Amino acid sequence: xxxxxxxxxxxxxxxxxxxxxxxxxxxxxxxxxxxxxxxxxxxxxxxxxxxxxxxxxxxxxxxxxxxxxxxxxxxxxxxxxxxxxxxxxxxxxxxxxxxxxxxxxxxxxxxxxxxxxxxxxxxxxxxxxxxxxxxxxxxxxxxxxxxxxxxxxxxxxxxxxxxxxxxxxxxxxxxxxxxxxxxxxxxxxxxxxxxxxxxxxxxxxxxxxxxxxxxxxxxxxxxxxxxxxxxxxxxxxxxxxxxxx
Numbered sequence: 001x002x003x004x005x006x007x008x009x010x011x012x013x014x015x016x017x018x019x020x021x022x023x024x025x026x027x028x029x030x031x032x033x034x035x036x037x038x039x040x041x042x043x044x045x046x047x048x049x050x051x052x053x054x055x056x057x058x059x060x061x062x063x064x065x066x067x068x069x070x071x072x073x074x075x076x077x078x079x080x081x082x083x084x085x086x087x088x089x090x091x092x093x094x095x096x097x098x099x100x101x102x103x104x105x106x107x108x109x110x111x112x113x114x115x116x117x118x119x120x121x122x123x124x125x126x127x128x129x130x131x132x133x134x135x136x137x138x139x140x141x142x143x144x145x146x147x148x149x150x151x152x153x154x155x156x157x158x159x160x161x162x163x164x165x166x167x168x169x170x171x172x173x174x175x176x177x178x179x180x181x182x183x184x185x186x187x188x189x190x191x192x193x194x195x196x197x198x199x200x201x202x203x204x205x206x207x208x209x210x211x212x213x214x215x216x217x218x219x220x221x222x223x224x225x226x227x228x229x230x231x232x233x234x235x236x237x238x239x240x241x242x243x244x245x
Contacts, residue, residue, distance in 0.1 A: 002226040006030045009035055009071065009072075010034060011087055014040035015189055017218060018086075018089070021221045026051075026054065026055055030225075035062075063115055068122040081126070104152060131174065135167065135178040136180075161182075172233050179233065179236070181239060184238065185240070206243050
C-alpha cells in the first residue's frame with residue numbers, strides 16, 4: 001500500500017473529489033482525517049471503517065483560523081503526526097464582473113484562497129518539526145486560463161498556484177513538498193445542476209471527449225502524497241484531458 005502508516009488531512013472530504021480521495025487514501029493504508037463543515041463526512045468515515053480503514057471526522061471551517069488550529073491539534077493528538085495535507089475544500093459563486101456581489105467575491109476568496117492559507121499555516125509547523133510532509137493544494141485550470149463568469153473563482157485558483165510556488169521554496173529545505181493540482185471539467189455533485197447543453201460543450205472542448213471523474217483527480221493526489229513523488233516540488237499538475245496542451 002502506497003500510504004501505509006501515513007496520516008492525511010483532507011479538507012472538503014464529505015463529497016466529490018474530497019470523498020473519493022479519502023476513500024482511496026484509506027484503501028492505500030493512510031489514517032485519514034476528514035475535515036469539513038458538512039456532517040456528510042461522517043458517512044464517509046463509516047464507509048472507510050466498513051472496509052477496515054482508519055478515519056475520523058473533524059468538523060472544521062477553513063475560513064476560521066481557530067478552527068484550523070483545532071483541526072491540526074486534533075489530527076496530531078489522535079494519530080501523533082501529520083504526513084499529508086490536501087487542501088481540497090472549495091466553493092463557487094459565479095457571476096459576470098458587473099453582477100458579482102462583494103459578498104460572493106469575499107466568500108469565495110475566504111474559502112478557496114484564505115482557507116488554503118489558514119489550514120497550511122496551522123499544519124506546516126508540525127511537518128517542519130518532524131522533518132517531512134506532503135502538501136497538495138487544489139487549484140483549477142481556470143486559475144491558468146480564466147473562465148467566463150468566474151472572476152472570484154479564477155482569482156483564488158491563480159492565487160493558490162502562487163502560494164504553492166512560494167511554499168515549495170520555503171518548505172522544500174525542511175523536507176516538505178508542496179504541489180498543486182489543477183483539475184479541468186470534472187463530473188461531481190457540482191455539475192449535476194449544469195444543463196446538458198453546457199456539459200456537452202465542456203466535453204467538446206476536452207480533447208479526450210469526456211468529463212473527468214473524481215477518481216481521475218484523486219489518483220493524482222495519491223501520487224503526490226506518496227513516496228513516488230519525493231522529488232516533485234512546486235509543480236502544477238493539470239488533470240484536464242488535454243484541455244490545456
